[in-house]
Amino acid sequence: MKPHPAQRVRNVSSPVTPHHGVRRIDLSSAQLASSELARDINRDIVLEFIRFRQPVSRVDLSRLSGLQPSTISAIVEDLMEEGWVREGAVVRGGRGRPSTMLLVNDDLVTLALDIRPGQAIVAVVDLSGHFLSHETVVTEAEPRAAIAKLVKKMRMLRSKHKDKTFEGVGVSVPGRIDPVTHRLLMAPNLGWEGFDIRAALEKGMGLQVEIDNDANACLLSELWFGRLDGIRNAVLVAVSEGLGTAILAGGQMHSGYNGLAGEFGHIPVDPKGPMCGCGQRGCWETVASSRVALDAYRKLSPRSHVGDIRTLLRMAQDGDAVAAKAIRTQAVALGRGLRLITAALSPERILITGELTACWELVGPVIQQELQRGMLAGPPPQLTTAGDGYLARLSGGAALLLQRHSHYHRSTHGTRARKPIRKGRAQKVERTSKV
Numbered sequence: 001m002k003p004h005p006a007q008r009v010r011n012v013s014s015p016v017t018p019h020h021g022v023r024r025i026d027l028s029s030a031q032l033a034s035s036e037l038a039r040d041i042n043r044d045i046v047l048e049f050i051r052f053r054q055p056v057s058r059v060d061l062s063r064l065s066g067l068q069p070s071t072i073s074a075i076v077e078d079l080m081e082e083g084w085v086r087e088g089a090v091v092r093g094g095r096g097r098p099s100t101m102l103l104v105n106d107d108l109v110t111l112a113l114d115i116r117p118g119q120a121i122v123a124v125v126d127l128s129g130h131f132l133s134h135e136t137v138v139t140e141a142e143p144r145a146a147i148a149k150l151v152k153k154m155r156m157l158r159s160k161h162k163d164k165t166f167e168g169v170g171v172s173v174p175g176r177i178d179p180v181t182h183r184l185l186m187a188p189n190l191g192w193e194g195f196d197i198r199a200a201l202e203k204g205m206g207l208q209v210e211i212d213n214d215a216n217a218c219l220l221s222e223l224w225f226g227r228l229d230g231i232r233n234a235v236l237v238a239v240s241e242g243l244g245t246a247i248l249a250g251g252q253m254h255s256g257y258n259g260l261a262g263e264f265g266h267i268p269v270d271p272k273g274p275m276c277g278c279g280q281r282g283c284w285e286t287v288a289s290s291r292v293a294l295d296a297y298r299k300l301s302p303r304s305h306v307g308d309i310r311t312l313l314r315m316a317q318d319g320d321a322v323a324a325k326a327i328r329t330q331a332v333a334l335g336r337g338l339r340l341i342t343a344a345l346s347p348e349r350i351l352i353t354g355e356l357t358a359c360w361e362l363v364g365p366v367i368q369q370e371l372q373r374g375m376l377a378g379p380p381p382q383l384t385t386a387g388d389g390y391l392a393r394l395s396g397g398a399a400l401l402l403q404r405h406s407h408y409h410r411s412t413h414g415t416r417a418r419k420p421i422r423k424g425r426a427q428k429v430e431r432t433s434k435v
């Protein structure tokens with residue numbers, strides 16, 4: 001079903017509530033509804049309508065959004081100046097003048113980088129979330145050497161797409177980023193704490209870089225590429241070498257005061273459990289990450305050699321009973337741990353992403369059963385997989401760059417002003433018409 005753009009718009013802006021009574025406003029951070037703010041919000045709405053209804057005419061945009069035709073024309077002109085939108089075919093309808101259809105600009109692409117321990121995936125992704133190419137790179141443990149190798153690979157990818165305009169690099173990492181310094185705050189499985197990935201990549205690529213936690217990137221991908229329409233409360237659990245979590249609360253991504261909200265993977269669930277990379281014992285991720293399935297298999301079948309989770313999942317799919325049992329051990333622990341999430345946040349939907357989802361017909365029912373058992377009251381949240389487990393972090397990387405330009409991001413992060421995509425057009429962008 002085609003998602004309705006208006007619902008997405010509600011996801012990224014404040015909910016509209018009837019103003020009867022008094023609303024408490026924090027005067028220390030209140031932002032007046034200036035004409036510039038109204039213009040920015042309208043611009044984001046129009047761009048969303050174009051992304052989801054393309055090809056679409058200016059007349060249709062006016063009808064869909066309720067904005068005046070003159071306002072639509074001014075916004076579309078700006079979006080074309082900035083490089084987001086292009087004109088397509090001229091269509092003659094039954095009545096009236098012919099209309100020029102509008103589309104998002106496919107020539108505009110982002111580099112997406114998904115960094116994992118020991119390897120990374122680099123990709124070229126367009127505005128609609130389509131992959132033009134992607135490659136896996138084995139990386140060194142030392143961050144400088146790893147980034148140097150990735151820069152070389154990304155430069156190569158860029159040179160393969162000379163006809164495209166590169167908007168920047170969107171990076172997902174298995175760790176938390178300090179919202180102020182942009183350095184890695186915590187990355188137990190990667191071990192690059194304190195390293196400034198963003199600065200190193202910006203220097204190496206000469207492009208703007210946006211970076212966030214891998215789970216946040218996946219949830220953003222769901223939000224931007226339209227699979228969460230109408231849902232305002234959701235939690236995504238990224239299952240890999242560790243467990244990452246991302247939170248959508250009341251329609252907004254929630255990262256808390258210091259960027260560390262949602263570290264459910266590091267809540268201890270077994271005080272006698274294994275040591276965790278974070279220094280505590282028995283965290284949820286020590287009993288429910290992909291490493292647990294591999295360890296369980298090695299215990300059950302000590303003489304076999306299975307090096308990675310993908311192989312183990314394939315074996316389970318091919319009917320290997322021991323592999324299936326090991327995967328099920330992980331699924332039970334995952335499902336039980338979801339109680340942490342339902343009790344804390346009461347989401348409408350829980351999304352699972354990671355290699356494990358390749359075996360969803362085996363693990364899905366197990367997780368669902370444990371989730372249901374763990375409910376305090378009421379029906380459990382919907383349980384689904386998030387996009388393509390393998391590619392979700394990459395399209396999330398692209399979404400990180402897209403959101404930098406949205407009103408939502410500017411109002412909640414506020415650290416970087418919107419930049420025109422093409423150099424030398426700043427003057428024209430400033431000359432935005434009144435709304």
Ligand SMILES: [Zn+2]
Nearest residue numbers: 266276278283
């Ligand atoms: Zn831990």
